Amino acid sequence: MMNLTLRIWRQKDSNSKGRMVDYKVTDISEHMSFLEMMDVLNEQLVNSGEEPVAFDHDCREGICGMCSLYINGEAHGPDRAITTCQLHMRSFKDGDTITIEPWRATAFPVIKDLIVDRMALERIQHAGGFISVNTSGNTQDANSLPISKINADEAMDAAACIGCGACVATCKNASAMLFVGAKVSQYALLPQGQVEAKERVLNMVAQMDKEGFGNCTNTGACEVECPKGISLENIARMNREYLKASILSK
């Protein structure tokens, strides 16, 4: 059992100024998940008539990409290759002070407390992160197209991105290059993605820039903090795709 001090960003709404507020929680089991610990805090706050801390979450099993939280200076907390909902209290010690902040990026405005608006990632996706197929009933079976094993594997790895935005949160420049790199790569590696490859990368990168994400300095922080182990190779691939598309574009 642990007693902890939580230093949490509180902000009423997107127009209000926020601040860090300290809370105490007691008797926290190390078997609890981080979000369960947050639930305990919120129960405590509700019981004492205070506003609970707003934070994003949905599946609580590392697949939906909703949970976020910058914990003690790291996206999704101190552990590697997991989302915040998969983080457990055994990663902390009795008496610890835990700092909890929302993702910080100009492109991710705070909605309330620890919840930020990640629609910018959605809009990048809408700009080209899809393939256009005729679904009138004569759709070709995807498995009838030969795809090399290595490309299939790499496309699958890129497609593992859950759009959580930890890469942006962690990057010193709030760059979205890992996310966009993954989304561009997953199609660039497959035959179905070829038809729209040029417009896809140009439009997605243009949207990314429009949203106000920073440039990539290749620090590699995103790859380390990404819960899905998306590799920097995807950024290099996107840069190649982008160069190819720019040079060949009309």
Added chain:
Amino acid sequence: MSKSGILKSTIARKVAMALSAFFLMVFLLQHLIINSTSMVSADTFNDISHFMGTNFLIQYILQPVLLFGVVFHFIMGFVLELKNRKSRSVKYAKNNGAANSSWMSRNMILTGVVILAFLGLHFYDFWIPELITKFGQGNWSGVVEGHEGLRYFGELQHKFVDPVRVGIYCLSFILLSLHLLHGFSSAFQSVGANNKYTRGLKNFGIAYAVLVPLGFVVIALFHHFNHC
């Protein structure tokens, strides 16, 4: 969309940054090789310097390209840095950058600004006097009063007498080394090269980033102590 100015996109800017950096890294290596001859033979150093300083191609084609490369690189460095700062308007109260990235990669602008300050001193020391001699006085002979034979070796020796200057010189090259420890491999990633050669290239980059600046430091110390 693709037509709206190629250097507006973040990727295009980073590719341009990397290309200017490649050029600077090649330049730096040839500069080191030429400077190294000064430790072996004053005559060789003089001859090469005179050739470099008076050859038409080098003076009027390569030198302007170099100048453009340096200016472009640091201006683009500031442009990128400004955008990056704007992209996170509210900073974290607690941020553990060391947990996931190297100090060098997070401080390219800092090491870059020190290199820029050094380049200012370097221009003041060598380039401006060079311009005055050649264009101000119209003296392209490489011979001036107070120096026996060609002037270049003597000028070089003279600059490394002052221990403060030698200190600044060495410190700047340490920061250049830090800049390149991240920059070398970063430039390859920027142009989209991340493949089976990346690991080897990274190691080569580390060797380059350590040995090339170290070479300049050794030359400075060599002349400083040989002259004292």
